[in-house]
Amino acid sequence: MSIFSFFKETKTNGEEKTLQQLLNKLRQSSDFITVEFAVNGHLLAIYYFDSLVDPKVLQQHILCHLQNDVPKHPTITLEDLQKIIPIQRIEVTNDVQMIEEKILKGFVAVQFQKTDNRVALINVANESLGLRPNNDSENEFSVVGPKVGFVENVGTNLHLIRRQIATPNLVFREMPLGTMSKTKVVVAYIDGITNKQTIETVIQRLENINFDIIFDNSLIDQILSDNSNSPFPLFISTERVDRAIYALASGQVVILCDGSPYVVIGPSTFFDFFTSPEDYYLPWVLGSFFRLIRFFGVMFSVLASPVYIAVLTYHYEMIPKDLLGPIIFSRSNVPFPPILEVLFLEITIELLREAGARLPTKVAQTLGIVGGIVIGQASVEAGLTSTIMLIIVSLAALASFTTPIFKMSNTIRFIRFPIILFSALWGGVGIIFAVCFLLIHLGRLQSFGNPYLVPFYPLRVRNFKDSIIRSSYSQTAERPTFLRPLALFRYNPLKAKQKDDIDE
Template identity: 55%
Template sequence: MFPIPENIYTVLKDTIKSNDLVQTVHAFHNKRIHFTYCKAIVDQNLIHNEILHRIQISRTEIDNLLSLQNLIPIENIKLSSDMDEISQGLLKGFIYVQLEPDLHEGLLINIADLKRGYRSNNEADNEYSVIGPKVGFVEDLDTNLNLLRKEIISDSLRFEEHIVGSVSQTRVTIVYMDGICNPQHINTVRQRIVDADDDVLFDSSILDQIITDNANSPFPLFMSSERVDRAKFNLINGQVVILSSGSPYFISGPTTVFDFFASPEDYYLPWILSSFFRCIRYLGVAFSILASPSYVAVLTFHYSVIPQSLLGPIIESRANVPFAPFLEVLLLEFTVELLREAGARLPNKVGQTLGIVGGIVLGEAAVQASLTSNILIIIVSFSALSSFATPIFKMANTIRFLRFPLIVLAAAWGGARHNDWNCAYFRPFIEIEIVGYSLFCSLVPISFP
């Protein structure tokens, strides 16, 4: 620890090198007081109302820093003369106060503006539910912890804070229920967060990728959500919830794939209805993954499995299509994904118009130009619609992705059977392989080691 110089502002200006670092000097009761702070991240009202105004109206003599500290009604105040501690404090929203003539130490006072720049509306717009609460998390970590503490009034609720990011210094909080959560899971999460080596933590999803078991898996290994009630359910069920400052989403684990298809709305409906709707989601996911690959496998190598009543319309719709089913499906699936991405990146009203008009115009034009068949447009449309039934956005992205390798596998494996052996004998195996591969990918448990 080195003693601070007489003019700390000059030294800090060379260290921080930022125009928002300012120093002001005020005289009160024949005493000169130096105030040094970064004006971009402090609350100016606290400076004027809780510091300057309190000192100005005080009738007691300010002889030392202890008497000055007693005048300021702010909780987080500490005496410091360490240059590193002072520099880090100023960057976090502290103000450094020095009293002449002794300028070799001063008071670090926390006056950070924690609310400015954050949204006040905390409705869960991205995970909407008709029944139940609409409250979601925001980008302020303290507000999110407050929401959890109000929802779970129990002395078993534990908050454990860590700092991640050598540059961003992001606050990360581990939340769990003591006595319910497995201590091994808590230790695993704690160790991975402590060992996280990253410069900047932009969002909790980045933390998800840092502490995950397998970064190459297309499946989300942690649940990500913005709903407070979902975080409450996960905590009560023994999961570990992780929140970070600057992110309205939390991640929780360990999870299984079935957790990603459970909606918070299921708990607010009778069990019969909830079970029915959940089965609808499972069937929708299976159809979304298998519909296009089955179309490729059947129309390329297995016409005999098509009923005779349906064979005529299929042949008529594909009579003038110049592409093989494999290329036809890839072209249409790629077009649907482009429309979805373009609609998601544009403003809401423009994006909705693009999705509706673009889908109708392109679909009709593709059929008129004999680039695709009517039946495939219906299959791809239902497949895209089924993928939206998944409550968790990350799992919905995984379902969208799985269709493409399965389409390639349907064409490749079906071709191998057709060219090397009797196609009629091995006909059922192509469908069994596709279904088995999909079920294996979907039912694999996702948890900590």
């Protein structure tokens, strides 16, 4: 099936099909329906996929009008169908390629004469069949703030965005992707804010995608990625509407994909992954504090167990004298070296997480209790692990879940393992080594050509206002300059700082 209209220039698409060949091919499926009847001397033929069209619309707006109104207009042509059929955008074409595409998307093709190559294409696709009408943002939960999340239907998602950004500058650029799925992918940006170069990069990369079926937005995420060998996600994927809208307003590009309740936001920086929309709904002091807690959580999660291993295996000198007793005592029954102890527990926790994620919710709860309490307690009593290790590993796991973006929290749990290995082999030097590797890697990463570690590397002091801390709204009128927005200010900074007296 190498028919892909917008790829024509690069593809060698030899066979030029006729309408008849197409119809014969489509008839192989039993849900492909051909309705033929004679009206007024015309031999009308209607072709559609039963499984894609909305039967109600088909009967009430197409069949009904064709049967009743066509006889009233004896000289009717295909172009005149718009006059009698109350459905928007009826297209008349003889392009076989396009006809195939549209029929496969739930259009009805109306043909007046069997021999005529031209057909009218009428949209009766059933957009919402089999899809959730609404979605609570369950995976990126926030206590305060809107709970509406994106759904699988891209039309609904576009509506959700358009409803909050009431400006003609909001542009949706639609492009079908996937040679087989022809998935509707929409690039959204605000014209006059988003940098032109960024938009071009996004569009160009999307156009270069060659893939059969786009199952989910995360596929696009991976294919678009600047460095596909990195464990770090380079684009934010979110199901929260407010997050997507905030990204649009700050000059980022949002990519929506039909069939995926997640949207992809780019270019993103490393620190974007640790901001939660809730930071913006709390007072700035609290928002900043929780953000700092999250950063601390990441560091703790990545470094806690490697440091434990390194200290216990190589650097017993640096244990404070009051901790020496508890640590040695808790390890006195454990037959393994610290590295095996840590790996055992880390893998147990990963198993628990994986099992909990795959099981139905109700079973998963039981599993959490069984795994967390029973295995933890039993493995300490059996002398497989030490109590202090258990505490450190579970705290580290807990801390990794504070990251709001799921992809990032996966990454954080993953990069722990190489650091653990380094620390087991080289001790403290190994940890430094691994962290250096990590920083070098992060420093080299790019997201749609934008540096990943900005505002730290390259240093952009101006953009610290909303990175590690979330400043007050009187300070954040500027959009992040590293996105090179075409308009710098989100709102008037002077008016935001001005305090109106109540008596005025």
